[in-house]
Amino acid sequence: MKGKLYKIMIPLFLLVFLVGCGSTQDTEKTDNKVDKRVSVVVSFNAMAELTKAIGGDKIELTTIVPSGVEAHDFEPKPREIASLSKASLFIYNGLGMEPWAKDMLKSIDNKNLQIIEAFKEADLIKNSGDEIGEHGEFDPHVWLSLKEAKVQANNIKEGLIKVDSNNKDYYESNYKEFSKKIDDLKAEYEKKITSLERKDLVTGHAAFAYLCRDFGLQQHSVEDVFAEGEPTSQKIKELIDLSKKIKIKTVFMEENASPKVSETIAKEVGAKVDTINTLESEGDYINTMKENLEKIYNSLT
């Protein structure tokens, strides 16, 4: 009798054990799926776009500057930085684009947080005059160069690999794909734009120096690099005179900007007003850059 019971008990015990294992594994699988997405916080839209291109569906992304808000004037509120206390990675552009970032990072208690300043290793353009004292030595609009955006995307990729090395191959492959898209776009417009005789752009705030450097263009702007203050009447007159002299066909203004000054200049010069997107507060990276370049090309033909 004892022997018989023993024979039944062993398979029963094994069965319970196996079923137990199975269900544990299932739970672990589901948990891992949720836990595996890396929590990444970025400062503003352009950083979000570059990070999305590399991080894809392996990351959970939070952007601090809300969509549609002017990035240069932004000050984060406590609820906007709360996401940082649990994040693995914080990515920001640097060079004065996020003057609030240093204080914010000091106020966060998160020892595991890795930080990437995306401008590093990029070929920077110097600021001039008062801007150096107020904001620092360099123009922060690095992402508006197709060439330098690849450098920034590479920094972001390295940051992601640091906090999530299991998905290294995924991030590397996304980076390759994104770089290829950028290279193709650059090649297409290099051919079109560099063959044109006109080289001058009139823009809202001086955000496009890097893009202009990529394509051998010259930027003239209503507001300075950090989009501060109302332009003086002297400055507006200078822009009108210049625009007449070089026969500007289009005066660009940014999405979200007040159209008044751009419209005044355009009217005086007999040009039209068109929008151009700095990617500071909205827009998908590749599509927006393509749209910008197409509009610039059309304005110069």
Ligand SMILES: [Zn+2]
């Ligand atoms: Zn700007």
